[in-house]
Amino acid sequence: MRPLEGLLVLDFSTLLPGPLASLILAEAGARVVKIERPGRGDEMRVYEPKLGDDSVNFAMLNRGKQSIALDLKAADAVEKLTPLIRRADVLIEQFRPGVMERLGLGYEALRQLNPKLVYCSITGWGQSGPKAHTASHDLNYIAETGVLGLSAGADGAPVLPPVLAADVAGGTFPAVMNILLALRQRDITGLGTHLDIAMGDNLFTFLYWGLGSGFSGAGWPKPGGELVTGGSPRYQIYRTSDDRHVAAAPIEDKFWENFTRIIELPEAMRDPAAPEAEAKAAVAARIASKSAAEWQALFAGQDVCCSIVATLEEAVADPHSTARGLFTHTLKAGGQEIAALPVPLAPVFRAEPTRGIAPRLGETTDPLLSL
Incomplete structure (x- = not known):
């Protein structure tokens, strides 16, 4: 029933x-x-x-x-x-x-x-x-x-x-x-x-994090300036060599370490103290060096919290959608x-x-x- x-x-x-x-x-x-x-x-x-x-x-x-x-x-x-x-x-x-x-x-x-x-x-x-x-x-x-x-x-x-x-x-x-x-x-x-x-x-x-920041006096959020609005290299959309995109969200250190190792990011840019703008540019350069298919193969089975941005047609046909x-x-x-x-x-x-x-x-x- x-x-x-x-x-x-x-x-x-x-x-x-x-x-x-x-x-x-x-x-x-x-x-x-x-x-x-x-x-x-x-x-x-x-x-x-x-x-x-x-x-x-x-x-x-x-x-x-x-x-x-x-x-x-x-x-x-x-x-x-x-x-x-x-x-x-x-x-x-x-x-x-x-x-x-x-x-x-x-x-x-x-x-x-x-x-x-x-x-x-x-x-x-x-x-x-x-x-x-x-x-x-x-x-x-x-x-x-x-x-x-x-x-x-x-x-x-x-x-x-x-x-x-x-x-x-x-x-x-x-x-x-x-x-x-x-x-x-x-x-x-x-x-x-x-x-x-x-x-x-x-x-x-849905803006609980922004409200908390504003109400607490830490500052009201800005586009492009916060973790989830583009202010961090750990939460970004990067273009691939074939003009597709990687949605990268390796926020926690363990995911960031795996991600930066796989993409071969220079050591200096892996450091959390690295300037965010420089780190974003460095990651973007590495992602732009390979195609979406190449990155998908490299990320497969790895704990990196990264995805190839799919079309709706691709998402519907995903084996996971079928299995569910x-x-x-x-x-x-x-x-x-x-x-x-x-x-x-x-x-x-x-x-x-x-x-x-x-x-x-x-x-x-x-x-x-x-x-």
Whole structure:
């Protein structure tokens, strides 16, 4: 039995943070019902590339769910949803603060119908504060919380990240964690709660080291000046002779000693007292003397904490990914079947590899609303 079997989740969210959160709950056994607007549905459905009628992004994030198409502004919308609300265990919404209240679906109204409901609101800046109603995307959250400012490219400008850190790490994961905590609390008290998940708030956790330095008076971190921002030869990306890259992280002395021995770094540059800029340049010169394949062969089986920077295609095909079964689950949409998105659930909490099907817009509207 998957641990969340028997739980009903109503998901009013769109795009990424909320749908990924409800996907994780679904993979753990919960029944997830998406509430979508008629005609268009979740905005993610229209993204490119397509997998059948909808986008592959939508299929990736919404496999195994059910879909209701309902105009939430209609006079009878709340009445139609009331039977489901009374039975629901969890509700996820991602509107700006106040929208659900105006629709008659705010927490205070719904807890009168269902005191056990765990009501999770995911927003960029939270339910209160000066930025609460500010429109933002992932790039804005990492920009305004200091994360982006600590990255720097060759020209010193911040580097555009390829991952949606605020949406997933600041929104989805805290939402799932707090939903599970709230369900555990409900086991004890019999009552649900309202969860205020703010993506911007949650990004500060990732900068624990910088906050500690700043708060303690040791100085606020700068891009290119700290251990993990490029200030040390022991935590760097170095170019190879064939224009690939080595991600080198031999931070501890034992790893540094192995690394510098293998790359034949001059003795003077191995000394921890060596000027960092000179040591970085010396390491860069050595790494630039061989190809990525040559370095990969030399580092193989050695404790050096070094990796060849892989493409996504290479990472998916890595034998370790295959051995871990990361892409054994599949999803089906539009007559096509592809590997499903891996989710961070321990295998013990998931069913054997399954085929998830992405829901067509409103396909379960009538049966679910007629209960």
